Amino acid sequence: MDQGQPNSGPQEPFGVDEPQGAAQGAPHSATTDNERLLAGLSYLSQIVVPAVLPVVLMLTDEVKKSDFVRFHAVHGLALFVASVIYSLVAVIVFVVLGAIAPVLTCLTWILFLAPFAVLIYYGVLAFQGKRTEIPWLTQFLRDNNWL
DSSP: OOTTSOOOSOOOGGGOOSBTTTTTTOOOOSSBHHHHHHHHHHHHHHHHSTTHHHHHHHHSTHHHHOHHHHHHHHHHHHHHHHHHHHHHHHHHHHHHHHHHOGGGHHHHGGGGGHHHHHHHHHHHHHHTTOOOOOTTHHHHHHHTTOO
16 A cells, blocks of 8 residues: 555445546546446346346445446346346247247247347446436336436
């Protein structure tokens, strides 16, 4: 520990509490690397363990400290619910099309990849520090005071 620098309080793990661009002399950003990491993982963790990280984030103090993390945690949970509904509809479409024309089952399995693509897309945007509006979903969340 350098004796010349005063202790400024608890640091984020791995030293990722610096705002993006602070080391390069860029203007001060509102989000830290840690916040962007948690926001991005709110989406990408849905692929491996659905709903766990966003729920944990909603129950911790991180959400109280960062509106950015709360925004993405709520969106991650909402996308999880939307992907479950979508998957149920996709199963019905898959079964019906498979019963009508079994050869179509070779193509309709692609329907099940759509939620993964959406989660990866919004996860990458959150890692970049962007607060992206998801069509229809963001407005629905605001109308119900979840954001």
